[in-house]
């Protein structure tokens with residue numbers, strides 16, 4: 001795996017929270033977290049689909065990106081479903097930038113301005129990782145319909161993986177209602 005240069009690894013990420021979506025200031029050697037812009041729609045779709053994530057509902061308006069001079073380093077989005085439910089999704093970090101807290105910082109930035117009640121679908125084996133943001137597993141049948149639908153689509157993808165000889169990723173639905181992480 002390609003290592004990031006030390007200067008980049010230890011450097012704090014620069015977070016842009018301007019409401020001006022056109023603002024784009026990528027500092028030399030740095031990673032910027034900022035909302036996506038319309039011109040990035042195709043790149044976002046390609047980036048997310050490259051990891052066999054949910055290929056639907058990839059609207060740039062919902063996306064927060066981490067970028068560097070070479071382009072997108074990581075993506076996350078908050079899906080807005082028709083029934084009012086919100087789903088954190090499309091969390092992908094470029095392979096050479098993983099294990100550097102990029103995903104954690106993206107999630108923290110997204111949730112800082114998100115409503116308290118957020119769902120997400122992830123590998124059941126990683127559910128405990130998301131407790132720090134207050135996420136806890138719930139029964140799929142207790143989730144709102146759009147979340148349940150995406151969960152079953154993901155499960156279907158897992159069955160296809162299994163049929164293709166790949167190890168299936170057992171999924172879980174997580175929910176946070178704004179409680180402080182760690183409380184039961």
Ligand SMILES: CC(C)(COP(=O)(O)OP(=O)(O)OC[C@H]1O[C@@H](n2cnc3c(N)ncnc32)[C@H](O)[C@@H]1OP(=O)(O)O)[C@@H](O)C(=O)NCCC(=O)NCCS
Pocket residue numbers: 051091092093094097098099100101102103104105121122123126129
């Ligand atoms: C999962 C992913 C986004 C993590 O990105 P990252 O920037 O490396 O994450 P961070 O550095 O903030 O945190 C690393 C931790 O994420 C954990 N993690 C959480 N969810 C994970 C997942 N679904 N798959 C793999 N690792 C995951 C790892 O176990 C690791 O914890 P550890 O260091 O204690 O072992 C990245 O590995 C990736 O893009 N994977 C492919 C797409 C994917 O599975 N997305 C998750 C959908 S919910």
